[in-house]
Amino acid sequence: MNKQVNTAQTILARLGLTADVLQGGNLTVTSPVDGAELAHLAETADMDAVIARAKVAFRDWRNVPAPRRGELVRLLGEELRAAKDDLGALVSLEAGKILSEGQGEVQEMIDICDFAVGQSRMLYGLTIASERPGHRMMETWHPVGPVGVISAFNFPVAVWSWNTALALICGNPVIWKPSEKAPLSALACQVIFERAVKRFGEDAPEGLSQVVIGGADVGAAMVASKDVPVISATGSTRMGRAVGPVVAERFGRSILELGGNNAMIVAPSADLDMAVRAIVFSAVGTAGQRCTSLRRLIVHESIRTELVAKLVKAYASLPVGSPLDPATLVGPLVDMDALKNMQSALAAARVQGGVVHGGEPVTEGVPAGGAYVRPAIVDMPEQSAIVQTETFAPILYVMGYSDLDQAIEMQNAVPQGLSSCIFTLNMREAERFVSDTGSDCGIANVNIGPSGAEIGGAFGGEKETGGGRESGSDAWKAYMRRQTNTMNFSDELPLAQGVKFDI
Numbered sequence: 001m002n003k004q005v006n007t008a009q010t011i012l013a014r015l016g017l018t019a020d021v022l023q024g025g026n027l028t029v030t031s032p033v034d035g036a037e038l039a040h041l042a043e044t045a046d047m048d049a050v051i052a053r054a055k056v057a058f059r060d061w062r063n064v065p066a067p068r069r070g071e072l073v074r075l076l077g078e079e080l081r082a083a084k085d086d087l088g089a090l091v092s093l094e095a096g097k098i099l100s101e102g103q104g105e106v107q108e109m110i111d112i113c114d115f116a117v118g119q120s121r122m123l124y125g126l127t128i129a130s131e132r133p134g135h136r137m138m139e140t141w142h143p144v145g146p147v148g149v150i151s152a153f154n155f156p157v158a159v160w161s162w163n164t165a166l167a168l169i170c171g172n173p174v175i176w177k178p179s180e181k182a183p184l185s186a187l188a189c190q191v192i193f194e195r196a197v198k199r200f201g202e203d204a205p206e207g208l209s210q211v212v213i214g215g216a217d218v219g220a221a222m223v224a225s226k227d228v229p230v231i232s233a234t235g236s237t238r239m240g241r242a243v244g245p246v247v248a249e250r251f252g253r254s255i256l257e258l259g260g261n262n263a264m265i266v267a268p269s270a271d272l273d274m275a276v277r278a279i280v281f282s283a284v285g286t287a288g289q290r291c292t293s294l295r296r297l298i299v300h301e302s303i304r305t306e307l308v309a310k311l312v313k314a315y316a317s318l319p320v321g322s323p324l325d326p327a328t329l330v331g332p333l334v335d336m337d338a339l340k341n342m343q344s345a346l347a348a349a350r351v352q353g354g355v356v357h358g359g360e361p362v363t364e365g366v367p368a369g370g371a372y373v374r375p376a377i378v379d380m381p382e383q384s385a386i387v388q389t390e391t392f393a394p395i396l397y398v399m400g401y402s403d404l405d406q407a408i409e410m411q412n413a414v415p416q417g418l419s420s421c422i423f424t425l426n427m428r429e430a431e432r433f434v435s436d437t438g439s440d441c442g443i444a445n446v447n448i449g450p451s452g453a454e455i456g457g458a459f460g461g462e463k464e465t466g467g468g469r470e471s472g473s474d475a476w477k478a479y480m481r482r483q484t485n486t487m488n489f490s491d492e493l494p495l496a497q498g499v500k501f502d503i
Contacts (some may be wrong), residue, residue, distance in 0.1 A: 035369030053207030070120025077113030134490020143171025260418025282449030288394030
């Protein structure tokens with residue numbers, strides 16, 4: 001048994017995952033750190049039973065007052081604080097994130113719990129002016145039913161919490177289908193949730209939160225079920241194209257947070273040192289495997305040569321290695337297929353006229369069995385086909401522009417559109433970028449990179465699929481149904497003009 005497996009077993013035991021859960025199944029879970037096998041999980045066999053439990057839980061949970069529902073989420077936040085170190089380490093082991101990113105992801109879970117606790121007392125509806133005398137209109141918001149959550153490997157715990165904290169305070173149970181590449185983190189979260197439920201008491205029904213394990217067929221059963229009215233799915237646009245039409249066909253509701261071929265425009269007035277720091281963080285964080293990773297750099301021709309030189313120098317100094325080493329800044333790709341896809345993309349970029357800096361596999365000074373690579377900068381003559389194709393790896397394509405209209409057109413010219421940004425000290429350029437004639441992405445930042453989002457703002461909205469909003473802001477409405485009520489406090493009932501009858 002290698003040191004890492006021993007470390008993983010210790011962490012899993014502290015998180016409450018026992019051998020009977022971790023062994024005996026057909027789904028093998030490996031670590032991207034070195035390919036070591038961490039568990040063999042049993043797949044969920046009866047999705048009908050899972051959904052039935054959620055339906056029963058919904059009937060009870062919706063009758064619990066919303067502030068009381070918020071108390072459960074408050075307790076979940078406390079349990080996450082207590083488990084932060086171990087859960088963050090498990091994220092590193094299972095998803096390959098460096099330790100600080102694993103810890104940071106758990107902190108996002110804690111933050112959304114804090115947000116949702118307050119939101120549980122603010123599920124407000126509007127009072128609406130009526131055109132009829134002696135009448136008042138108002139809107140009320142009601143729980144909608146079980147919420148299905150499908151998450152990707154790159155954010156194995158935060159995505160669940162963004163959805164679940166809000167779904168719970170809105171009165172809905174949750175069924176979570178994690179990525180087959182990161183199911184252990186999901187099982188650990190379920191144990192942590194159950195600890196909160198135990199402290200909360202009998203108001204929390206059985207089946208309020210369930211984790212289902214398996215491949216695409218497990219997710220497909222949830223997506224197709226009319227008894228799961230909301231499906232929140234995070235992943236690739238390919239996955240979104242499969243999920244969206246099925247949910248729409250049964251008149252369900254989709255919250256889709258999908259891939260982002262995200263761009264940064266660097267204007268002549270930009271603070272280049274600040275821009276370089278933002279570029280490196282956004283492009284190489286999580287080894288370029290975030291949906292908000294920076295993938296396209298659109299630079300004014302007057303500063304292009306200088307900026308590329310600064311980036312090449314910075315990239316050469318990045319420590320690549322085990323994510324468990326505190327000195328590492330770039331961990332592994334999730335698996336060998338991701339490494340092959342990256343090398344194929346770089347080969348295509350060369351054919352299309354690109355000059356590649358870096359991008360080679362790293363085999364020395366890293367754990368054997370992992371897919372380690374040096375991040376790549378590709379100087380491109382134009383925004384060619386490969387640039388418009390999102391590759392989930394640390395590849396940064398650099399292109400030039402001459403005027404802002406051209407830059408914004410390039411920014412918007414790809415089908416993906418989750419996040420975007422501009423670096424400029426020119427107020428007119430900044431305001432233009434965030435206007436209705438600027439970026440068409442769900443996130444448009446000024447003087448900060450595209451990667452990462454604060455809990456207070458609902459996360460993104462991906463343009464190719466109509467988008468989805470989860471996490472903070474007004475995202476709670478996606479987990480509820482709106483009802484309009486008309487209150488007649490007059491002594492008459494308005495009828496159509498000329499209609500009369502005797503009573």
